[in-house]
Amino acid sequence: TAPAVSAMARLNLTQTIQTGVIGSEDGSLEYAKRPDWFKKWETTGVLRHNDKNNDGRIQYYNDKNENFNQQSASFGWKGNELEHIPFGKKEKDAKNGPDNDFLVLANPEIANLPGWVVALVVAGGLAAALSTAAGLLLAISSAISHDLLKGIIKPSISEKQELNASRLAMVGAIIVAGYFGLNPPDFAAGTVAIAFGLAASSIFPVLMMGIFSKKMNRQGAIAGMIAGMGITLLYVFQHKGILFISSTSFLGNMEPNWFLGITPNAFGAIGALVNFAVAFAVSKTSDEAPKEVQDLVENIRIPSND
Structure with missing residues (x-):
C-alpha cells in the first residue's frame, strides 16, 4: 500500500x-499560479520553491540524472527547484526535493479530494504510529525489566x-525515541530500513540458530549479537x-564510500552474516548448551506425541 500511495503522490x-x-x-x-495547497504547505517548510533560473516557473525533475541534464540545460533549466527545510533547520540547510512525508500527507489535497479525506489520512497515520509505539514500548520495558533484570542480572527482585x-x-525508551524523532536518521522508510537492519544483524541469526542448531549456546549467541549489531552500527555511524549527528560522520553518506556499494540502510544483511559466523565459531570453542536446552530445541523441532 505505502509504495503505491507514494507513487501516486509523486x-x-x-x-x-x-x-x-x-x-x-x-x-x-x-509560481504565481501555484494552487492553494502549495501555499499552505510552503508555510511549514516541507515544500518551497527556489527559482534557480529566475523564470517565474517551477521546474521539478531529477537533476541527478546525467542523461537528462544536458537536455534540461538546453531548456534553460538550472536544476530541480522544489526543496524542503528539514525539521529544526534553517533556510540555508534546505535540501533538494520536497519532503517525502509531505508527499503522502498532501496527496489528497493535490488530488483535489475533500477535506475529510485529508483528516482520514492524518488520523490513520497517527493511529498507526501510536499503536506501533505502544506495542514497542511495552516490549522494550518488559524485555529490560523481566528478561534482562529479573532473568539474568538480579533474579531476586520483587514484583x-x-x-x-x-x-x-519505558521512560528511557520514550526519551530516546523523542531524540530520534527530533533528529531522524533518515526519512520514514529509511529509518524503518535501519531498524530492520539492526534487528536482522542481532536477533534474527540467534533465533534461527537457536531453532535449527542444538549446539548453539549462550556464549555464542551473545558474541554473535554483539558482533553483528556492532559492525552494523559502526558502518551506519561512520x-x-x-x-545520526551528520557532523560526526567519518566517510559521509556518499556512494563512493560504501562497502561493496551497500547503503548504510541495508548493511544489516552483512551484520547478520557476521553474527552467524561469530556465533558459530564461539559456540564451537566453548561449552555445549545444557542438555535440557538441547532437549527443548529438539522438542520444538519435532514435537513429541505425549
Whole structure:
C-alpha cells in the first residue's frame, strides 16, 4: 500500500507542476499560479520553491540524472527547484526535493479530494504510529525489566521492583525515541530500513540458530549479537554520524564510500552474516548448551506425541 500511495503522490505532484510539454516555454507551472495547497504547505517548510533560473516557473525533475541534464540545460533549466527545510533547520540547510512525508500527507489535497479525506489520512497515520509505539514500548520495558533484570542480572527482585524498572525503562525508551524523532536518521522508510537492519544483524541469526542448531549456546549467541549489531552500527555511524549527528560522520553518506556499494540502510544483511559466523565459531570453542536446552530445541523441532 505505502509504495503505491507514494507513487501516486509523486505522480500527482508531477502532473500539477508539469502543465504542458516538457521544456516548452509554458510547460511548467507559474509560481504565481501555484494552487492553494502549495501555499499552505510552503508555510511549514516541507515544500518551497527556489527559482534557480529566475523564470517565474517551477521546474521539478531529477537533476541527478546525467542523461537528462544536458537536455534540461538546453531548456534553460538550472536544476530541480522544489526543496524542503528539514525539521529544526534553517533556510540555508534546505535540501533538494520536497519532503517525502509531505508527499503522502498532501496527496489528497493535490488530488483535489475533500477535506475529510485529508483528516482520514492524518488520523490513520497517527493511529498507526501510536499503536506501533505502544506495542514497542511495552516490549522494550518488559524485555529490560523481566528478561534482562529479573532473568539474568538480579533474579531476586520483587514484583514491585520489577514494575518500577519497567516504568523507568519505558521512560528511557520514550526519551530516546523523542531524540530520534527530533533528529531522524533518515526519512520514514529509511529509518524503518535501519531498524530492520539492526534487528536482522542481532536477533534474527540467534533465533534461527537457536531453532535449527542444538549446539548453539549462550556464549555464542551473545558474541554473535554483539558482533553483528556492532559492525552494523559502526558502518551506519561512520556514514550517517554518531547517533545520526551528520557532523560526526567519518566517510559521509556518499556512494563512493560504501562497502561493496551497500547503503548504510541495508548493511544489516552483512551484520547478520557476521553474527552467524561469530556465533558459530564461539559456540564451537566453548561449552555445549545444557542438555535440557538441547532437549527443548529438539522438542520444538519435532514435537513429541505425549
